[in-house]
Amino acid sequence: MRNTVIIVILLSQLTACTAQVLVGLDRVLEFEHLFQGKRIGIVCNQTAVDRNRIHIIDRFSAMENVQIQALFALEHGLWGTQEAGERIAHQLSADRIQIFSLYGASRKPTPQMLSDIDMLVLDVQDIGARFYTYIWTMAEAMTAAAERGIPFVVLDRPNPLNGLIMEGPMLEREYVSFIGMFPIPVRHGLTIGELARMxxxxxxxxxxxxxxLTVVPLRGWRRAEFIDADATRFIPPSPNIPTPSTALIYAGTCLLEGTNVSEGRGTESPFLSLGAPWIQSDELLRxxxxxxxxxxxxxPIEFVPHSLPGRAMNPKYRDTPCHGIMIRVNDWSAARPFTMGVLLVKTIHDLYPHHFVFNADHFDRLCGTRRIRIAIERGEDIEPILSAWEGDLEGFDRLRSRYLLYSE
Incomplete structure (x- = not known):
């Protein structure tokens, strides 16, 4: 009996090892021919590590006949230590490699930045929500590569919110910005490599x-998988996405950034805790x-937002007690965070009409439409708008099917 138990344990461990997801960076040696003899520019941040936590800079530095010519930093900087919206400056790395900012004076690599580069390589963990800026930095970098006539390689990574579930309205043209440039829904269910193909x-x-364009694909990932299935590999992609659950719920509670309700910045649970001094927790929960x-x-929750360097220097209601709710995820497959976010905003708006305020322009950019805000302000039934997404998502699902790389 004891031997049987040992065998079962060993087999389960073997299965876990063979089922391990390999990201694009894990597979670069299989595609080494792409990089040989090239002066490479790398668009990356702290998430660009392989299964052994070796960073892309070290992986490519160890490759023969490959030269890292420059690095390109996204929002939050090369190592993910700067807060949202903070402008990033050009600088030199410890190895004297030029680091160009793509979140400062320019959000697109300039011809001067690319003058000595033969290829751009991107490796960054997206979180599956349209208003997260990394995919739009990728779009600008792809455009610059096309204009320059140099190859663009994406080292693919999983969509942490899985590759099946889509949610939210399509982006309307008049709301194009750096938190949404192309007509995709809030939750698109695509990896960053699949998005590049689209x-x-x-x-x-x-x-x-x-x-x-070349995408170095994942191995062992299936579309139904969430990041919580392999949370040990989770690296916070930005200072206020510290956990896998935050990444999921952010797709809904980020809408609070377009209101005067705290989305939990300045606390240890951003986007999972929300509130304001004028909210009554029990009333809101009912x-x-x-x-x-x-x-x-x-x-129910009570919290006090504080200034947190590198995360939230000036959060809403800084040093002021707030009351609200804490969100916990108990079923990733069932959760629909964007729908929840819309209903949260509507409920708080209706309960506290003399306190609640929209930042209309920003809220509409986050939603990709003004229809949601207008319906809430007019007191209209929100269900028809929620139902209208389904038809749009069916059309998007047909469109995206041309670009999928992985099975269910």
Missing amino acids: FAGEGWLDSERRVE SLAVYRFPGITLA
Whole structure:
């Protein structure tokens, strides 16, 4: 009996090892021919590590006949230590490699930045929400590569919110910004490599020349997988996305950035805790109970946002006690965070009309439409708007099927 138990344990461990997801960076040696003899520019941040936590800079530095010519930093900087919206400056790395900022004076690599570069390589962990800026930095970098006539390589990574579930409205043209440039829903269910294929294949890039795109694919990932299935590999992609659950719920509570309700910045649980000095937790919970949000549990919370260097220097209601709710995820497959976010905003708006305020322009950019805000302000039934997404998502699902790299 004891031997049987040992065998079962060993087999389960072997299965876990063979089922391990390999990201694009894990597979670069299989595609080494792409990089040979090239002066490479790398668009990356702290998430660009392989399964042994070796960073892309070290992996490519160890490759023969490959030269890292420059690094390109996204929002939050090369090592993810700067808060949202903070402008990033050009600098030199410890190895004297030029680090160009793509979140400062320019959000697109300039011809001067690319003058000595033969290829751009991107490796960054996206979080599956349209208003997260990394995919739009990728779009700008792809455009610059096309204009320059140099190859663009994406080292793919999983979508942490899985590759099946889509949610939210399509971006309308008049709300194009750096938190949404192309007509995709809030939750798109694509990896960053699949998004690159779509951006190029649909002709959305602002370039007369087509980009020479290669995606180094994942191995062992299936579309139904969430990041919580392998949370040990999670590296916070930005200072206020510290946990896998935050990455999921951010797709909904980020809408609070377009209001005067605290989204929890300045606390240890950003985007999972929300509130304001004028909210009564129990009253809000009673009003939200009617929705029975699937996969999610709500609880009352009191918190005080503080200035946190590198995370939130000046959060809403700094040093002021706030009351609200804490969100916990108990079923990732069932949770629909964007829908929850819309209903949260509507409920708080209706309960506290003399306190609640929209930042209309920003809220509409986050939603990609003004229809949600207008319906809330007019007191209209929100259900028809929620239902209208389904038809749009069916059309998007047909479109995206051309670019999928992985099975269910």
